Amino acid sequence: MHQLHISAAPARVSSSWLGRYQAVRAQSQALCAPLLPEDTVVQPTLDVSPPKWHLAHTTWFWETFLLKEYAPGYQLFHPEYAYLFNSYYNSLGSRVNRADRGTLSRPALADVLAYRAHADAAMVVLLSQGEELPATFYELLELGLQHEQQHQELLVTDIKYILSTSPLAPEYLPASTLLMEAEAAPASATWLPVPGGIYRVGFQEKGFCFDNELGVHEVLVAPFEIQNRLVTNADYLAFMEAGGYRDFRYWMGEGWDLAQTQGWEAPLYWVQRNGEWYRFTHHGLRPVVLSAPVTHVSFYEADAYANWAGARLLTEAEWETAARHFGATSRAGTWLESACFDPQPLPTEANPAQCHQLLGDCWEWTYSAYHAYPGYRRAAGALGEYNGKFMVNQLVLRGGSCATPKNHIRISYRNFFHADKRWQFTGIRLAKSVNS
Amino acid sequence: MHQLHISAAPARVSSSWLGRYQAVRAQSQALCAPLLPEDTVVQPTLDVSPPKWHLAHTTWFWETFLLKEYAPGYQLFHPEYAYLFNSYYNSLGSRVNRADRGTLSRPALADVLAYRAHADAAMVVLLSQGEELPATFYELLELGLQHEQQHQELLVTDIKYILSTSPLAPEYLPASTLLMEAEAAPASATWLPVPGGIYRVGFQEKGFCFDNELGVHEVLVAPFEIQNRLVTNADYLAFMEAGGYRDFRYWMGEGWDLAQTQGWEAPLYWVQRNGEWYRFTHHGLRPVVLSAPVTHVSFYEADAYANWAGARLLTEAEWETAARHFGATSRAGTWLESACFDPQPLPTEANPAQCHQLLGDCWEWTYSAYHAYPGYRRAAGALGEYNGKFMVNQLVLRGGSCATPKNHIRISYRNFFHADKRWQFTGIRLAKSVNS
Amino acid sequence: MHQLHISAAPARVSSSWLGRYQAVRAQSQALCAPLLPEDTVVQPTLDVSPPKWHLAHTTWFWETFLLKEYAPGYQLFHPEYAYLFNSYYNSLGSRVNRADRGTLSRPALADVLAYRAHADAAMVVLLSQGEELPATFYELLELGLQHEQQHQELLVTDIKYILSTSPLAPEYLPASTLLMEAEAAPASATWLPVPGGIYRVGFQEKGFCFDNELGVHEVLVAPFEIQNRLVTNADYLAFMEAGGYRDFRYWMGEGWDLAQTQGWEAPLYWVQRNGEWYRFTHHGLRPVVLSAPVTHVSFYEADAYANWAGARLLTEAEWETAARHFGATSRAGTWLESACFDPQPLPTEANPAQCHQLLGDCWEWTYSAYHAYPGYRRAAGALGEYNGKFMVNQLVLRGGSCATPKNHIRISYRNFFHADKRWQFTGIRLAKSVNS
C-alpha cells in the first residue's frame, strides 16, 4: 500500500483527523440537501450514478476498507450492501451491474442516510479513542477522504445531468446564488512562452497523492507557448458559427462519426431559444455568458476547436511544466466551495502576462493518454484496482474544476476520461509549438 | 366516438358520476400510498412505467379529453405535462420516449399529486353543476374511469416488478395481509364438456365496453372440454421437474430461443433457496403455495405446459363460450379489492362439476391472436389510437386477475399482450378437443 | 409421420419418382446457373440465405432423412456438413448461427455441387432399384421434393435481394425475358360477393399436403365481398401520393414505428429517378408497371393500404372459401416456371365477374395469425420441427406467387411470415364485410 504515499510527517491520533472526516462526510450530504428523494434514484445515462448510490458507495468504502479491519466488533449495516454498493472491485466479489444502478428504488434515501450514520458513529469512535492505530490505517483514512471528495465532484456533475433531462429545467440552487451573469468583454487572450528543458513531473510535494502521480521522472519539454486563459464561450461560438461542427477536417475520425450520430452542434447542455443560446446549469436554464470559459466539451470538440484555431492542446507534461513555471495555486479559481458550479470569466483587468485559470474552473483536456508513469505498480489487494486498471484508452485532464473541492487538487493531479465524455466540467486550453 | 358504446340508458348529471369519479381517483392514489417517493420514479424494464407516471398520465387523460373540451376556462396545470405524460397518441404530438420514463426525477411525486388535485378540483366542479352536459362528455367520462382502472392494474404489477429488483425484497404490504399461506391439497382438476354449436361472441350486455368488444358476431365452436380450474403451482412444478424448460419439443421456436437467452427455468419471480421454491410477492419473498394457481408465465410457457400435459389452451371464442355456458360471474374470484395481489387456491371442497376461476385470479392466455372483430373501425381523433393500432402480433387474454378492479371486468373483455410477457398476473387454463 | 399425409394411392417404385426427383433437383441448380460464384456466398440481411447454402441445405435434407436411413452403406459426403447445413432442427444438434451463413466462403460452390452430385448418385440408385421400399420412405421422398421446391422459391427471392444491394443493379436474366413492359390500363377492379355459411377449410383433396393443412374443420363465414384482382401499382401509387406513408392513422402501431425507423416510403426495391418510380427486378432496374400487381409489401403496408382504401384484408378462412367458391386453379397465374419472376398485369379484357389472380403472381397477406388447426399435433422426431414450432407471431399468406413452382401450390396451402417481411412476392387483395 506504500503507493498511497502519505506524508512523511507522522500521522497521529489528532482531533484534525476527526474534524476532517466529519467535514468531508457532511459536505457529501450537503450537496444532496437540495434534492428530492426522487432525484437521488435515477441514472439517465450510463456515466451518471444516482446520488443515493454515491452516498452509499462512499460509505461502503469506509466500511470495507477501514471499519471491517480496524473497528473491533463492527457490525455491517446490512449484509446485502456490499453487493449493492461495490463499484468495480473484482477483488470484492459480484455486484450490481453498473447499468442497473438507476433501477433500484431500495434501499431508499432514508436507508442510505441511516447507513451513513451507522458507519459515521463507528468512525467517530475510532477517531476519538486515545490510542494510536497502525500507519496503514491513516493511509486508508486519507484515501477514504480523498475518495469521498472525488465522489463529491461526481455528485455535482451527476446531479446536473439528472436535473437536465427534465423539460422543466428545475433549479438545484436558486438563481440568486449564481456568481456571474452581467456580461463583460472577455479578457483578451495572450500567448506566454514556456522555455524548453528537462523537467521533473509527478508528485514532488508533501502530503497525499494518488499512486498514479508517483514515479517522479524527467521529461524533455520543447519550448512552447501557452494561452494565458481558458477558451471562452465567445471563442467557441466563433468556431460554431464558422461551421466547426460541420467540417470533418478539424476532427478526429471517431469524434466526427460520433458527432454525426449524436447530432452534436454545441457543447452539452446548450439549447437555442429564439436565436439565443442558453445552457442548463445548476441554476436552471441560463443565457450563455460569452466571457466565461466554455465547458462540457468532449476531447473531440476541444481538439477540433484547437485545430480550427490553428493551435493545439497541451501535453500532460507541458501542462504540468507550465503550471509549475507560472506558480499555479488553488488560491485563485472557482471550486466546489463557491457553490456556483459554473466556471467564471477571467476579469478583464487580469494581468495578461500571467497564466490564469490553470487550477479550478475547468478540467483541461490534454493530448496525452492516461498511461502509467515509469515504475508504476498496482497495490496488492482490492485497492490495486483503484487506478491502475484504467490506464489505457483514456486521456489525461489537469487542473480541477468548479466542482472539485479546493483542497483536493494538486499540480500533479491526473484526472482521466474517455475522449467522448462531456458531462464533467471540461474545458480547453491552447498551446503552440515554438520553432527554436 | 360511438364505438365507446355507453349504455342506452340516458346518462344524467347525477351524484353517482361524481362518486364513481372520486372513488376511482382515490383508488389510484391508495395503491401508491405504501410507496416511498423513490419507488415512484424508476423503470427497471421497458414494460414497466414509474408509478408517478401512471398517476400523472391518467390525469393527463382527464385534462386532455374532458377538461380542455368541457370545462370553461380550465387552466392547464403545466404546459410541458402534455409532452411528459402522453403515452402513445401520435395524434397528440411528440412525447417522452417510453424508454426514458424512468430517467425523469421531475416532476416529483408531490408535483404529480398537485397535478391530480388540480384536475380533480375542476372535474368535481364539472360533475357537481346542475346542467346536463353533452352525451359525448359522459361517454368520455366513462372511458376515463375505465382507463384509470386499467392503469390501476398496471400500478399493481409495475410496483411488484419495481420492488422485486432490489435484493432486499421489500414488502409493499405487511405479510399479515396475505390471504393464503397454510398449504392445502389443491382441488383436483376435472374436465367439463362444452357442447359445440354456433355462438355469439362480443359484448351483448348493457353498460360500458371497449370498442374492441363490439362487433358481436357468430362463431362456430366445435365441442370441447375445459378444465374446471386454473393450473396450479403443483401442476407446474411437475412440468418443471419433468424437464419442461429443457425440452424444446414442447416449445414454440421463438419461445425456446428466448427461454435459452434469458435463462428461464421457472415463472417470473421464482427463486430457489436451499432447495425450496420461493416467489417474490407484494408481501416480500414467500414460499410457493402449491395449491395456488401458477402465475407470471408467458404465453410460451403456458403453451409449452399445455403441450407437455397433452392438452392445449383455449381459443378466445371457446373461452367466451365456456364462460357464458358456465355462467361465470365476478362474485367469486380474487380481485384488486382484496388487496392480497395473489391468485388464491381453489378450495378443496369446490364443486368439481362447476368451472371455477374463470373471472379473477389470473388472466388466461388464449391461443387466439388479438385481431379486430368483424366490422371494427377505429374512432376518429386521438381515441382511435386507444385499441385499434395494437391489433396484430399479440395474443388475447381473458378473465381478469387479482389485480383487476372487480367492476372493470366482463365476459367479453379482451386483454392482450405479446407472447413473451410475464409481469402481469397471467395463468393457464387447459382445454381438449373432443372427437365428435 | 402420418401428418405428412401422402395420397391414399399406393406409392410404388416407379420411374415417375425418379423423374420427379431429377427434375426438382435440376430446377434448383438451374435457378443458380445465371449466378457467379460470388453471388452464391453473401447474406446481405438475416432473412436471406446464400444460394450455395440453399443448394447444400436441401441436399443435407436428403442425406439426413433418406440416405442415412434407407441407402445401405451410404457414406456421408463430409462429416462437418451436418453442422454447416442444418437449418433449425434442434433435434439434430448444433449448427452454424443463422446470422453467420454469409460469412463462410467454404465449402465453395464447386464443393456444394459435388455434394449434390454425391447425394444424387445415391438417390438415383435407391430410386432405380427394383424393390419396394417402406411406405415411410415414400412419404419422406415426397416431403423432400416439396421441401426443395420451397427452397426454390427462396432461391428466387434471395437472389433478387442479393443482387439488389449492389448499386450496379446487375441483371440476373436479360431484360428480353421480361414478360410485361408495354404499359396498359389496368383491368378495373370489381367487387364480387361470396355468400356466408358454414364451410370446410383445410386439405380435402388427394395427394400431398403439409401437416399444417390437416385437421379439416368447419368455419362459419359471414357473407363478404372480394375484389376480383390484386391491388395494382397504380392503386398503390395513389395511396403513396395521398400521403399513406405519412399518416399514422392507417397503420398498426408497430408497423408505423418500423416504417419511421426504416424510412419506408414505397415498397421494397422501389427507387425514384428523375421523378419516375423504378423497381429492382431480376432483369435489373425497370420502370414500375402501373397495371401490374403491387408486390414486396409488408403486412403493415398491405393493412394500411386497405384501411386507406376503406376496405380490409381477407381472413384465411375467407380466402380459402372464396378460392373454392370461384374455382381457383393454378392453370392461370404466373409461376416460377415462367421465369419472369414478376407478377403480371391482369389483361384488360379479363372477365370482371370472375375472381382472378387467386393462385400465382403474389402471395396474399391475410389478417389471420398462423396458428395450428384443430387437432394439430407435431410429428415425432426432427420433422416435428418442420412447421409446428412456428405457429405463433406470424400471419398467413395464401395463393402462391410468381416464384412458386406451379405444382407446389394448393388452395389449402398455408404460407406464413412475420408482419414486417417484404422480400417475398407479397401482394394485397381487398375484401369488404357485407351487412346482411
Add this chain to the structure above:
Amino acid sequence: MHQLHISAAPARVSSSWLGRYQAVRAQSQALCAPLLPEDTVVQPTLDVSPPKWHLAHTTWFWETFLLKEYAPGYQLFHPEYAYLFNSYYNSLGSRVNRADRGTLSRPALADVLAYRAHADAAMVVLLSQGEELPATFYELLELGLQHEQQHQELLVTDIKYILSTSPLAPEYLPASTLLMEAEAAPASATWLPVPGGIYRVGFQEKGFCFDNELGVHEVLVAPFEIQNRLVTNADYLAFMEAGGYRDFRYWMGEGWDLAQTQGWEAPLYWVQRNGEWYRFTHHGLRPVVLSAPVTHVSFYEADAYANWAGARLLTEAEWETAARHFGATSRAGTWLESACFDPQPLPTEANPAQCHQLLGDCWEWTYSAYHAYPGYRRAAGALGEYNGKFMVNQLVLRGGSCATPKNHIRISYRNFFHADKRWQFTGIRLAKSVNS
C-alpha cells in the same frame, strides 16, 4: 503534400518507377491467386475487408489521386466505383458503409481484375512516356505504392481470418510451404541494457516515410533493459497454464471485461484438440510451435502477459531507441516475401548478446498511444485524412511482421491499432526499467 516526404534525390522518369509499380501491383494479385472467387467476397467481422475490395480499393486510389489528375483523357472504369471503393475519405463523398462491404457480390472478382487492368494500362502509359511529370506526381506515386503495400499486409491477415471461419480449416497454401514445424527448444531469453539519454525519434533517413513519422524530435529516455527476443508460444503457454486468463489482477479493466464477454482463453486462432493446442494458419490447422513467437494477441493480452511476467511493454520511444541502438535491419526477420505467413522461431544458436526479431515476424505492441508527433499537420485535401484523423484511442505497434513487405518497413514506422485487435500478426516484447 510536402509531408509525404519524398527523398531529396530528384525523382526522374525512369524504368525503375515502372518496374516498381508493376511489381507491387502483381504482388497484390499474386496474394489472391490461391483464393476462390467465393473467398474474395465475404467479411466475417468488421475489421476484415473482402479481398476483392482490397484489390479494387487500391485501384481506386490510383484512379482517384493519379490518373484523374495526370493522365490526359483518362476514362473512369465505372462511375459507381468511387462510391463502392472509397474507404474512409470524407473529402471524396459518400461511400458504402464499412459493415456492408461483405454483402456485395458485385462487382465480381473478374470485374475487379478488369478494373485493375484498365487502370494499370493507363499507369503504364503514364510511366513509360518520356516526359518528366510534376514532383507531386512522384510523391503520389510513391504514396500509392506504399499504400498498396499496406493493403498487401491486410490481404494476408484478412484472408487468414476469412478462411478460419470455416470448420473445414481450408489451406491457403499447401503445408509443404510451411517453414518451421520440427520443434526445437526456444532460444533462451536474455535482458540487454539500453543506456538512457536524449535521443532523436522520427524519420531521419533518406527515402519515403509517412507523415506520421515526420517531426523528428528529441526524447529523454531513462535507461532500461529489453528482452533479446519476442515472447514465445512456450512463454505464453506458461501464462495460460498459470491461470493468466482467469486472474483480473493482470488485466486492464476494459480488457478483462472484453475477455470475459468474448470468452478469451488463448490467442486468436488457437483451438484445443485432445489436450493439444493447435492454431489455424495459412496452411490449415497446425500444432502450436513452442519455440515460435506468440502472435495474434491483443494489447490487453500482451500487457497482461507482461504484468504476469513481472515486466512491461516498451514505449514507442524506447522501442525506436533500442532499434537504433542495436542496429536493427530488415535483412533478418520473416517477411511477406517468405510466403510462410508465420513468425519464425529464433534459432537456438542466436547470439544472446544481440537483440533479435526487432524487424519482421511480429508487430510489437508498445505502451504508447498513437498521437501526433510535434508539429504534425494534416495535408490539405483528401490525403489529409490518410493518417491524422486516427491519432487518438489507438496504440502504436512497431517493427513489421511476417505479412509486411520487406522494403515497406523502417525503424521509424508507426503502425497503430485499437487495444482489442488480434487479427494482425501482433506479438510481445518485454522491457524492464532500471533503477539508476
